[in-house]
Structure formats: structure tokens, C-alpha cells
Amino acid sequence: MTETLMSETSESKTGRAADAVVRQLSAKIQSGEYSDGAPLPPERLLMEEFGISRTVVREAVQSLSKQGLLEARPRHRPIVRKPGYDAALSAMESVVSHLLNDSGGVKNLFDTRILVEVALVRLAAQKAGREDIAALKSALDANHAAIEDSEEFYRTDRAFHALLYDIPRNPVLPALHKAYVTWLAPQWSQMPRLPARNRDNYDAHLKIFNGILMRDPDSAEEALRAHLEYAWEQVCETFGSDI
Amino acid sequence: MTETLMSETSESKTGRAADAVVRQLSAKIQSGEYSDGAPLPPERLLMEEFGISRTVVREAVQSLSKQGLLEARPRHRPIVRKPGYDAALSAMESVVSHLLNDSGGVKNLFDTRILVEVALVRLAAQKAGREDIAALKSALDANHAAIEDSEEFYRTDRAFHALLYDIPRNPVLPALHKAYVTWLAPQWSQMPRLPARNRDNYDAHLKIFNGILMRDPDSAEEALRAHLEYAWEQVCETFGSDI
DNA sequence: TCTTTTAATTTGGTCATACCAAAAGAAAGA
DNA sequence: TCTTTCTTTTGGTATGACCAAATTAAAAGA
Structure with a gap:
């Protein structure tokens, strides 16, 4: 059962819904639920899975890709990546x-x-x-x-x-x-x-x-x-x- | 005269309009046109200045803030920052x-x-x-x-x-x-x-x-x-x- | 006149919807 | 089986709207 993000993060008023999504997604990546090398689910799916708008989904995806957990080429589905030390640098x-x-x-x-x-x-x-x-x-x-x-x-x-x-x-x-x-x-x-x-x-x-x-x-x-x-x-x- | 971004960047088809805006904004930050410590102009102003939608403005702002050129607290105007070595780390x-x-x-x-x-x-x-x-x-x-x-x-x-x-x-x-x-x-x-x-x-x-x-x-x-x-x-x- | 309150306005965060063009997938043909 | 078309899916962008927090302007009080 996927819950809406509010249920486990009590920060619905920090003004950054994307942060919660980022945490949940990065957890799923680290736990291997989204396996390395596989494409992330489509944005429209994520938005209903997390109960958020596409705006927020995209913001979260961008954030994760800057962190190196996603490899996002334009117009392509983001690829899940467990970042190594290169990514950090x-x-x-x-x-x-x-x-x-x-x-x-x-x-x-x-x-x-x-x-x-x-x-x-x-x-x-x-x-x-x-x-x-x-x-x-x-x-x-x-x-x-x-x-x-x-x-x-x-x-x-x-x-x-x-x-x-x-x-x-x-x-x-x-x-x-x-x-x-x-x-x-x-x-x-x-x-x-x-x-x-x-x-x-x-x-x-x-x-x-x-x-x-x-x-x-x-x-x-x-x-x-x-x-x-x-x-x-x-x-x-x-x-x-x-x- | 501020031109629309297409005029000086020939990459209108890369699928990332935000990148062009990021470049222009970071140039303006480095050149001091947006002085350090000052708030960035409101999103609605930037969108007409660059001839883009707010979607793209926000994406660019987020990108710049991840790069350390903007300090973006939620619900506040982003503050222009010339990043130092700390920011890099x-x-x-x-x-x-x-x-x-x-x-x-x-x-x-x-x-x-x-x-x-x-x-x-x-x-x-x-x-x-x-x-x-x-x-x-x-x-x-x-x-x-x-x-x-x-x-x-x-x-x-x-x-x-x-x-x-x-x-x-x-x-x-x-x-x-x-x-x-x-x-x-x-x-x-x-x-x-x-x-x-x-x-x-x-x-x-x-x-x-x-x-x-x-x-x-x-x-x-x-x-x-x-x-x-x-x-x-x-x-x-x-x-x-x-x- | 200057501080303190209060009201009005601005502005960032989010949502819903729509459209286009590029990818990805399916179907038809060689 | 391998190309070549043709749908369908999906990411990128644009609009417009709404809310709540921030900011600013105005009003009230000292």
C-alpha cells in the first residue's frame, strides 16, 4: 500500500513537498526496490503513487538527478543509479x-x-x-x-x-x-x-x-x-x- | 534589450530550456548584474524577461540553487550568492x-x-x-x-x-x-x-x-x-x- | 514624529489541464 | 528475421488558478 506523503512526513507546511518525495524515492533506490540501471516509473505514475502533482514529481526527479541517484538525459526516462564516488565529485x-x-x-x-x-x-x-x-x-x-x-x-x-x-x-x-x-x-x-x-x-x-x-x-x-x-x-x- | 532565449542559444530542441536560462542567469550573477546578497527578481518577472513559462523559471532557479549560486529558503526569494569553495564541497x-x-x-x-x-x-x-x-x-x-x-x-x-x-x-x-x-x-x-x-x-x-x-x-x-x-x-x- | 498594528498586495508552492515533439512500442511489410 | 511505418506513451513546456506565507503599504496608536 502506498500512502500519500503526508502520512509519514509531518512537514506538509515547510513549503517543499518535493523533499518528502525525494526522501522516499531515494530510500526506494537504496533499498533496491527500484533496481539499478532500470528506468524510473513514468512521471504520471509517480504522481498518482505519491498523490502529488506532476510539478512536484518533476522537481523531485530533478533533485535526485542532481544528487546522482538518477541519470536524466533530456526526453528520456531517468535511469536509476546508485551513485559512486565519481558521482560525488x-x-x-x-x-x-x-x-x-x-x-x-x-x-x-x-x-x-x-x-x-x-x-x-x-x-x-x-x-x-x-x-x-x-x-x-x-x-x-x-x-x-x-x-x-x-x-x-x-x-x-x-x-x-x-x-x-x-x-x-x-x-x-x-x-x-x-x-x-x-x-x-x-x-x-x-x-x-x-x-x-x-x-x-x-x-x-x-x-x-x-x-x-x-x-x-x-x-x-x-x-x-x-x-x-x-x-x-x-x-x-x-x-x-x-x- | 533582453532577448528571448532562442536568439542567442541555438539549442531550442535539446529539450531543456531551463539550461539556457541557467547559463544566462549564472552569467548575470558572475558579472555582478545581480549583486551578491540581493534577492533574485520575482519569478513572474523573470518569466517575462526571458520569455518563458514559470515552469521553466522555477526549474532554472532550482538548478542554480543546487549549484550554490542561489540560496533558496522555502517561501522566500532566492538570494544571490557567489559560491566559494565551501559551496563546492x-x-x-x-x-x-x-x-x-x-x-x-x-x-x-x-x-x-x-x-x-x-x-x-x-x-x-x-x-x-x-x-x-x-x-x-x-x-x-x-x-x-x-x-x-x-x-x-x-x-x-x-x-x-x-x-x-x-x-x-x-x-x-x-x-x-x-x-x-x-x-x-x-x-x-x-x-x-x-x-x-x-x-x-x-x-x-x-x-x-x-x-x-x-x-x-x-x-x-x-x-x-x-x-x-x-x-x-x-x-x-x-x-x-x-x- | 516615530513605533506598533493592521490591512492590502506581492510572491513562492502546488495543482490541474492542455499541447507538442521525441521515444518507445506495435504492426505491417520486405 | 529485419526494416519500415504507424500508434501510443511519455517528457518538456505553457497557462491559469488558488492558497498561504512574506512583504509592503497603510492606518492607528504612543
Whole structure:
């Protein structure tokens, strides 16, 4: 028996009927009553199920989709999604895009990346397992093989860095890497791709790898820091220091 | 002259008129045409200004408020807000709250906090200025003075950690600290407050401070890591290891 | 004249209805 | 069985109406 929303939420006067619906729907999603990947029931059905108007249904659906529990393409039925850590990060995307326009925004973001990634290489140097090192090695080789092909180099570059985020086996971190790549892409992808720089970057990757291999956190950190600060200089050369 | 939205956006068939309005409104907010802190014009005015129905206006407003560009209390006019880094983090809040319910969610989040905070103390040990150290010292003293008052101890504890996030002068980091505190509050605030534990935690803070003071990143890191892992053990004792 | 009440007006929240165009599903044809 | 039409369903948008809370204007009182 589906009740009308008033029965279990005593907030009929808060001015936000949609909130109650949001709670009930998200509960049904988490409990699996609406299974992951399946389309949400049509709006007209939901409105009679909850005893509300379509206005409120749509508001609730929009809210849930912003929360990542629904994947709503225009003109399509919303798809039920149990959000992962990526969804959490991508929820920030729109806000972040505004912050990046402010002066110093990109720098602030990039500095946090340095902070995190430095921590990651130190961790890698201390705790990386045999498989982690093997993966880094092959990523490094792929990176080396792509020095002449800037597009491919960019890809292997990202892959190498991504591995650093994989080592702690914490699913938040790969999501964070993806977020960094996405947010900084507008800057990064517009930079001129020069094979000479590719070589520099490969050398940096090599030094980082060696630091990890030698289990030397300090040298790994120093190599990574130099690498990222070099990258930042390039960004400044391209966009000026006032971004 | 305000044009109807069709004139400058060629996406009248994407099925999302609200998106265009969102863009225009957010542009007006960023440009300061709608000044920060002022209420947005009434919906009925916006609908004629953009040549759209109230349906779409409301959808756009809701979207902007989820993005943090508007602060919308029910039944009140939305207030224009230029979002800061806090807004970005709090945009994740609803998603994160779901993730924290999943098994291991809290642990994953807490581990990233350890990662970040370790990086911060290392940085502090290397780069903290005279004023930073003075601030840490007085926060430490306040913490010591509050050992008997668990509520106050909790506050000064947070304040001490917050200072670590202030040292790099990167506005993202204080926002991150606030987010950690908010997200982990459900766990943390429910833990029993024992003066004995307060003493342990103060000792840990002292060790961290000494590490920073002695400019010894490694000992500072070790002290912080022990401190946070101790905290995690407490959480596990309270909630079981399966959270 | 200035505060306090009170009445009038504005404005956000919700509902009901209608229409269109895009999707999805069903039926007919190759 | 696989396309190709043709219905039906369903999301996007527009109108218009109503209510209750907020806001503002007006009136009353100090």
C-alpha cells in the first residue's frame, strides 16, 4: 500500500513537498526496490503513487538527478543509479567551473593536486606492492613509446598518474584523479604539445618511478613536485600568470 | 534589450530550456548584474524577461540553487550568492551522505583525510611561519585547558586541526576541513567523551606540534598518523568494524 | 514624529489541464 | 528475421488558478 506523503512526513507546511518525495524515492533506490540501471516509473505514475502533482514529481526527479541517484538525459526516462564516488565529485563540477574562472582558482585547485599527489607518491614509495610497481613500469614504458605522438603521450601521461591514485586501494582516490583531469582539462588540453616537453615529462615520470622503486619517499616526492611545478610553469607560459 | 532565449542559444530542441536560462542567469550573477546578497527578481518577472513559462523559471532557479549560486529558503526569494569553495564541497554533501551508508564508506573517507592531513603536517613542518606556529601553540594551550570539558575539548580539537589546513594559505583546504568535520560528524559526535581520551588526544596534538616545531616532517607525520588511527580505533570500538 | 498594528498586495508552492515533439512500442511489410 | 511505418506513451513546456506565507503599504496608536 502506498500512502500519500503526508502520512509519514509531518512537514506538509515547510513549503517543499518535493523533499518528502525525494526522501522516499531515494530510500526506494537504496533499498533496491527500484533496481539499478532500470528506468524510473513514468512521471504520471509517480504522481498518482505519491498523490502529488506532476510539478512536484518533476522537481523531485530533478533533485535526485542532481544528487546522482538518477541519470536524466533530456526526453528520456531517468535511469536509476546508485551513485559512486565519481558521482560525488561530479556533483561539484558546476560549482567548481565557476570557481576556476575566478583569479587564482586554477592555481588553488592545482596546488591541492600537488599536495595529494605528493602524499600518494610517498605512500607508493613506502607501500607499493609488486603488482603496483609492475603496473607503473608498463605505464612508464607506454609513456616512453608515445613521446613522438603528443596525443598518445597525453593519454599515457594521465594513465601513469592515475596508477598513483590506485595504489592505496581507496575508491575515493581514482574518482578524485578523474575529477582533477576533468576540471583542469580546459587549461591542460589547450597547451601546445611539443615532443621536447614530452621528453622532459617522461624523464620526470622516470625519476618518480625510480624513487618509488628505490623505496625513497623523499626523492619520489621531490621528483613529483618538480614535475608538477614544471607543468604549472607551462600553464603559466600559455595562459599568463593571472589565471 | 533582453532577448528571448532562442536568439542567442541555438539549442531550442535539446529539450531543456531551463539550461539556457541557467547559463544566462549564472552569467548575470558572475558579472555582478545581480549583486551578491540581493534577492533574485520575482519569478513572474523573470518569466517575462526571458520569455518563458514559470515552469521553466522555477526549474532554472532550482538548478542554480543546487549549484550554490542561489540560496533558496522555502517561501522566500532566492538570494544571490557567489559560491566559494565551501559551496563546492557542500554540493557533494547529499551524495556523500549516501556513500557513507555503504559499507566501508566512512573508512574510505577517513583514509583520505589521513592522507591529506599527513601531507599538511609535513608541509607545516617544512614551511610553517612564525605566526602559524604561534597560532598552533595557542590552539594547543586552549586544547590543554579543555581536557576536563569534553565539549570544549572537541571544539579546540577541531580548531587545532583546522589550523593545519590554514597554513598553506589555499582556500580550498579550510573548506575541505569543514567538509570532513561535517561529513564525519555523525560518527564522531556520537562517540563517548572521556577525559582520559582527551588526555591521549592532547598528548598526540603535542607530539604533532613538536614535530612541526622541530621542523621534522617524519616525526610530525608519524605523530599525526598515530593520532588519527587512534581516533579510528575509537570509532570502531563504538560502531563496530563494519561501518 | 516615530513605533506598533493592521490591512492590502506581492510572491513562492502546488495543482490541474492542455499541447507538442521525441521515444518507445506495435504492426505491417520486405 | 529485419526494416519500415504507424500508434501510443511519455517528457518538456505553457497557462491559469488558488492558497498561504512574506512583504509592503497603510492606518492607528504612543
